Amino acid sequence: MEGLSQLGYGYQGNKFLVRFIRLWESCSFHTYYATMLNFILLDANNEQHWAIAPISERDRLFASVCEGFLYYITGFKIVAAQPSWKPIDTNITLVFGKNTKVLDYLFRSSIPCLRFRLCTWPTILSRANMNTVLSDVGGVIIDVGDIEYQRNDIKRLKLTLLDRSLSTIQITLWGEKSRLFQFDFKDYRSKNVVLIVTGLLVRNRTGRIHLTSTQATTLYFNPECEEVRNLGGYVKATYGDFICQVPYDAEYRYHYFPEPSKRTPYLPLYDLLQTRLWVYQKFRCNVTIIDILLRGSHYDGACLECKDSVLDEHVYCCSTCGRSFVTPISSPSIVLLVGDHTGETEFTLQPRELKQLTAYSREEVLRNRRIVHGTFTFPRALRVIKGAQCTFEVVVTPSSYTNTTGNFEIEQVVKYTKMQAGNQFN
Numbered sequence: 001m002e003g004l005s006q007l008g009y010g011y012q013g014n015k016f017l018v019r020f021i022r023l024w025e026s027c028s029f030h031t032y033y034a035t036m037l038n039f040i041l042l043d044a045n046n047e048q049h050w051a052i053a054p055i056s057e058r059d060r061l062f063a064s065v066c067e068g069f070l071y072y073i074t075g076f077k078i079v080a081a082q083p084s085w086k087p088i089d090t091n092i093t094l095v096f097g098k099n100t101k102v103l104d105y106l107f108r109s110s111i112p113c114l115r116f117r118l119c120t121w122p123t124i125l126s127r128a129n130m131n132t133v134l135s136d137v138g139g140v141i142i143d144v145g146d147i148e149y150q151r152n153d154i155k156r157l158k159l160t161l162l163d164r165s166l167s168t169i170q171i172t173l174w175g176e177k178s179r180l181f182q183f184d185f186k187d188y189r190s191k192n193v194v195l196i197v198t199g200l201l202v203r204n205r206t207g208r209i210h211l212t213s214t215q216a217t218t219l220y221f222n223p224e225c226e227e228v229r230n231l232g233g234y235v236k237a238t239y240g241d242f243i244c245q246v247p248y249d250a251e252y253r254y255h256y257f258p259e260p261s262k263r264t265p266y267l268p269l270y271d272l273l274q275t276r277l278w279v280y281q282k283f284r285c286n287v288t289i290i291d292i293l294l295r296g297s298h299y300d301g302a303c304l305e306c307k308d309s310v311l312d313e314h315v316y317c318c319s320t321c322g323r324s325f326v327t328p329i330s331s332p333s334i335v336l337l338v339g340d341h342t343g344e345t346e347f348t349l350q351p352r353e354l355k356q357l358t359a360y361s362r363e364e365v366l367r368n369r370r371i372v373h374g375t376f377t378f379p380r381a382l383r384v385i386k387g388a389q390c391t392f393e394v395v396v397t398p399s400s401y402t403n404t405t406g407n408f409e410i411e412q413v414v415k416y417t418k419m420q421a422g423n424q425f426n
Contacts, residue, residue: 003045005092007078015072015103018043019111020065022198025055026215037061038087038216041073041094042111050087051076051094061096066351068113069363070105087134087199087216088117104332106366114225116196121167124211128204134216137171138196138227139163140235144181157181161195164231166238170210171197177213194232196220270342272396272408282395287338287347289388292358294369294376295333295346334365334378336410338390347394348409356413358384 004016022040037058039051053061065071077095086093119127119135127135139161148156157178161169173181199216202209222228267283334354335346351362358365358381369376394408 003043003047004041004049004078004094005043005045005047009078009080009092011075011077013074015074016043017070017105017109017111018049018073019070019109019113020067021048021114022216022218023062023065023067024199024216024218025058037096039065039094039096040088042115044111046110046112046115048088048090048115048117049092049094050081050090051096053096053100057096057098057100061100061102064102066362068351068361070107070109070111072101072103072105074101074103075099083132085132089133106363112225114220114223116198116225116227118163118196118227118231121163121165121169124169124202125209127202128209130202134199134214135202135211136196136198137161137163137169137200137211138194138231139169140192140232141195142168159195161197162235162239164234166235170208171200171212172210173213173217177217177219180217180219192232192236194222194228196223196228268342269338269340269345272394273343273345282393284391284393285338285340286389286391287340289336289385289390290339290344291337292349292365292378292382292385293335293337293346294366294378295335295348332366332376334362336385338392345408347392350410353410353413357388357390360384 004018018041020039021042022038024038025035026038027035033052033054035055037053037055039053041049041051043049073094073096076097079093079095081090081093116136116138118138124135124137127133141159142162143160145158145160147158155175155178157173159171159173159181161171163169196219197211197213198218198220199214200211201214203212222232267285269285269287272283272285334349336349337344337346339345349357354365355361360381365378365381368380369378371377390413392410392413394410396408
């Protein structure tokens with residue numbers, strides 16, 4: 001399959017299979033757009049590419065893609081990468097616009113879920129005070145250092161990693177990026193923790209090299225990829241295990257809970273459905289999971305395996321290859337049907353909470369869907385969570401000046417208890 005690097009400059013109307021591995025927003029006067037969306041993609045040749053889009057496409061594109069998932073892309077431009085700034089070392093940039101389409105691909109692929117370009121220490125030194133390219137680094141956490149607070153929130157966090165060359169790397173995380181760090185460490189207390197940090201700027205202050213976070217920074221704890229296994233195994237064979245302790249003050253503040261008057265209020269489902277809002281607001285609900293369903297799908301009738309075949313919309317089966325599937329044009333939503341003593345409603349599940357509840361990724365859940373009375377359902381995931389007693393924190397989205405839209409998105413799984421074989425989250 002043709003990779004994106006083999007294409008020439010200009011408009012591309014064909015479909016190309018890619019995996020979106022990172023996405024973020026940025027503001028800079030040195031880039032193609034002053035305010036823009038950024039995407040890091042992996043193509044069929046396992047090569048990384050940088051794609052951008054104007055901020056006007058935010059709602060459409062961010063609603064259509066999830067990190068780590070496969071998509072067909074079409075209707076984009078390829079231009080030369082600007083030397084003034086780029087998040088990865090590349091010669092081309094993909095520009096998405098209003099004609100760009102992103103289509104779900106729900107089958108297996110050789111494109112890996114994650115891929116990093118981890119910088120060696122000589123590469124880091126060569127990029128000192130260069131603001132034109134960002135760096136990805138990885139190593140075993142050996143120290144959680146100074147933490148600065150501002151109004152009970154973390155302003156700055158310093159980390160020290162030991163990389164494969166046994167060099168120590170100093171990293172400073174600022175603001176919201178510092179809150180991505182898992183201070184509780186949970187299962188990581190008794191073994192080496194490999195941390196991959198992407199999108200860092202290299203700084204040289206008073207002769208000391210350190211890396212600082214940017215808008216593009218993402219943290220990965222022990223991700224499932226070959227680079228991490230090799231790195232972690234090498235450090236353990238050389239030094240053994242680092243039992244890295246987090247400062248007591250950090251743990252205390254991490255578990256800080258607001259005053260009772262400021263806590264997220266509890267509402268039964270009936271009251272939640274009747275709530276009038278003019279701003280985004282969060283509520284907690286104690287519910288029982290009834291079912292897990294697919295909502296908001298539209299189908300173009302084209303089989304991904306047999307390009308010229310047509311799907312029978314009643315049978316959901318390709319007439320040529322016999323595959324029982326359909327191809328969504330727009331990204332479908334996975335929802336939980338939940339109930340309490342006052343009624344029932346649906347909560348939209350994001351990939352993180354879906355995996356937390358079912359232990360399956362969104363791609364695995366979609367791949368094992370079934371049609372029951374004309375409605376998509378997920379029997380394997382349902383076996384894990386049906387009947388579970390849950391406490392969810394949900395975000396309620398208001399419509400213009402009237403009432404809620406009826407869309408409830410799960411922001412956090414506060415408590416999840418299954419009184420039989422299955423997950424148990426507390």
